[in-house]
Amino acid sequence: MSADDVRGEILAKVRAAIGRERERAAPEPPEPLLKVPDVPLDERIEQFSAALERLSGKVHLAATGEAARALVEELTSQHSAIASNSPLLREYGITSLPGVFTGYTDAAELKQACASADVGITGADYALADTGSLVTLSAPGEARIISLLPPVHIAIVPKERLLTGLDELFTLLPDPAEQTSSMVIITGPSRTADIEQILVKGVHGPRMVHAILV
Amino acid sequence: MADVLERIGWEVEFRRDQTCCGQPAFNSGYRDEARQVARHFLRVFAGAEYVVVPSGSCTSMITHHFEELFAGDEAALAEVRSLRSRVWEFSQFLLEVAGVEDVGARFEKVVTYHDSCHALRELKIKDGPRRLLRGVRGLELREMDTAEECCGFGGTFSVKFADVSGAMAETKIESILRTGADGVVSIDSSCLMQIRGALERRGAGIQTWHLAEVLANQ
């Protein structure tokens, strides 16, 4: 049976099962249930910090880009770091820090570099206050694996991008697929409790996440 | 149960032709037989002002499952719908129809309460019996740590899967023993039978009482 035949057979079975005829108007899905609460920025910052720190991440507040750069310098001293090509990181001077390598555009090279780096530095498109999450969209300036392979992840987020939560994210981005092939919501360090239900961090992804709100 | 109801001023009638709600057959997959018995139930209790039931599982059979059993039979469905609003589990009747929390009972024991599954999940009975127990003079109520966990009876489940049922009963009685209570109270006799049977087998001196027994005591 050809692939087309299999497809035809399954679709026919589906139609028969639900009792539908072929030509029909597009159905109306139920209204999405998205509630965006009104929460002032400083409260959002507090919520975000509490939530991410509860997950053993760390939240730092930087008043300016320079302050952010200084924080990153401190966090990466004596370590090798890979930074994404995010314009924000360049603007803050983070990409010019000693020990920070950037400018990768080749996937294979990037892979090698990240596999041996101690720290991965990225921007973040949004952050979510109620869960302490970071939201990163894959883009020319933002590769996927920088926030994934190195054991420590540092993310720089402009504080205006700190949303109340998931509902607000999907209100602003009703279809992430329009912007990117990969949107990842990162909520704390990688973890597992597969062995006797004991929590262990950093099993495949980073064991430590730093969020710097600017 | 009749004692309590009469004490608080209700006239109690016992219709001699009553037998069963049909649940055992229904739960075992024998719907035709269940329907027969359910039909008899509808006949016996036709026209009753209120039907008060000392069992959560029987009550929920009537109020939640009769409809499905008589699907397609409009005449029977009409009777089911009419009867449904007049069928009450005992503790719910006391609190919501009679509006009474103190029935003048005295019971000087330490008791723990077991939430029977149908009552808890289908009839949403949780606080009611506890409120009634707290209104009993001399009674101390202690919560066990697995009050909401199934005792393991489940009708023919206790026969078909005797080992699992027994293991579930063990967990329940261990929980009861941990409370140090004199006994356990429930609103379902089938649970009490399951729990009592396991307690007796263990040789523990813990007693079991139906809520009605406790409330009837003076």
Added chain:
Amino acid sequence: MKPIPVESLRATLSNKPLEEAIYASTRRLMEKRAAAIPEHLREDFESWREQANRIKRHTLENLDYYLELLEERLRARGGKLVYARDGAEVARFITQVAKEKGVRLVVKSKSMTTEEIHLNEWLGKEGIEAVETDLGEYIIQLAGERPSHIVAPALHKTRYEIADLFREKLAVKREEEPEKQTLIARRVLREKFLSAGLGVTGANFVVAESGAIVIVENEGNARLCSSLPPIHIAVAGIEKLVPRAQDVAVFLKLLGRSATGQPLTVYTSFLSGPRREGEIDGPEEFYLVLLDSGRTKVLAEPRRRQSLYCIRCGACLNHCPVYRKIGGHNYPWVYSGPIGAIITPQFHGMEKDWWLPFASSLCGACGEVCPVKIDIPRILLDLRAEAVREKVRSGEARLERLAFRLWAWVMTHPKAYEAAGLFNLALRDDESGWKDGVPGAFRIGPLKEWLRFRKLPPAPAKTFRDLWAARRQKEALKE
């Protein structure tokens, strides 16, 4: 129809350490879930459940439309949709892609769907190594066992067993600390991630309008499987569809909380097709394989269709008093617990699995916690009625049916019922009344089983009817 596997159940129940491990782990998961739904969230949580149920119902009732929409949108994103009638077709497709591209090593992340179809065995036959990368699944794979829980596959293994396993299979120093064991696994698996030619994942949700899949996880291995190798194949059942990206939000809020008590899992990936123009990394090729394998059969039964709403959270397992005693290995299929009890006979037929819906005390805890409001107890009852119909058809239920017919006759003839009550009185023991001493003639079959764990209650001194009659007489005399 096959008999109930009593021996296997008994074996688990008499294995005290195993029984305790299962009971304790599930209790922990129950507590975590409860903690994630505090008082002030209860009302919202209920409205999420309603909404999720509504979305699933709508999607399945219009599944053909959404499947076609999905295909169109995925193609526009540079991905490809492939249909498979059964597990063999999925495995054949994946193997074919692997062979064409010269793939020797496949990294896999957790997927109940690929579990269903024994994908690793298929690939193995072609000399292609497939490695499970989820820590629990990796452990199980090394041990050659089946997972015992939907969300926590190695729930039944102790650290000592794992220490032995790693030393034997990985030739490493024996380590008993979970943290060190995890690091060993991380190191070994990282090699695989970096060199694999193909990554295979499942998908928690498939978003029709976006042409996208959503994967939730805590470890990061799914992200690695879907970002490092040049080819990514995702496998999902056709029932995983939801209409729009905005619909995913409510499911995300329900899934983490219901499964492990987390408001969100660590990683939630929203993936639509291969890497886009300008993106630096990500797969060059993306395929989504949608599996039927019995789902259209369940779809065709309107009352049971809701069995397909399942989002694989495992809450029903954690709350089921029966699962908590017997664990996942006593269920014949990869899906265990209450959801397993209802979908196994629906997918595989009643012949072998008819007893599963009966392995329940109908306590209703499952339906109470199901995030998508599947009325599991109702379906259990429905399946029981069907099992009986089949048994009657095949002539196997003769004795049982006779018993229930007799019972129904007595219950519809009050005089006979009363007579039966008197008979019970006659059996009464004289002393305590407790019936350990049931006459030998009656200690057979089901009654014998029942008596192993409990004594029969004493018959009352008088029947209720006698008492009632006496009471009425007394009142009449008073007046």
